[in-house]
Amino acid sequence: MSLIAENLLSIKEKIDTAVKTSFMNQGDVNLIAVSKTKPLEAVEEAYAAGQKVFGENKVQEALSKFRDLKDQHSDIEVHLIGPLQTNKAKEAVSLFDVIESVDRPKLVSALIKEMKKQDRWPDCFIQVNTGEEEQKAGVLPKDLDSLISFSKEQGLPVIGLMCIPPVDEEAATHFSFLYELAQKHNLQRISMGMSADFEKAVRFGATDVRVGSSIFGERNKI
16 A cells, blocks of 8 residues: 555544544545645545545646546546636636635636636635635635625535634634534535644534645645
8 A cells, every 4th residue: 555545544534533523523524635736646646545536726736737637537526725816717617626715706706707608617615714814815704794695696606615724823713613604604515624633623514624745745845
């Protein structure tokens, strides 16, 4: 068994254990293998080990790895988990199965325009800036209601919420907050938790966790 395969097995076992000890989460948890900066060979190794869902931060990097790979393997699912510029909406809609970083009306409009044009409707999460950090993407909590309303009016297929907690604050506080927001808006999917805290995120109701370095090793510098 390869190291990546061993890591995937270990993480899935930890997720299962976290689900069993969670009051908020009693369902299946979607493991997103974050392959940003990793070579195609690492993705193929993970796929060979049974991993079908991957996450990428940048549109161009994802295109270079997954455009041909998805043609070869129709069961691969790719999530965009990084910030999205409106001028990349066309490429994002064409490649990604899920876009997790919707955070402003202008982006909603750009995505809807491309979805209609391509007749391709990837599921979307709205990213919430739960820590209200100036340098971080995501809609502020006070603006979430209006963004969800606008997204629904436009026909964007919003299925959940996503967050990245501040590195210097207790993640559980932000996980609990995002769970409450999702409940309030009757959204079924909650994307939160990374390599350092995915077990905690699962216990606080995460349905999707984004794990990179614990699967593939430390991120390559680019």
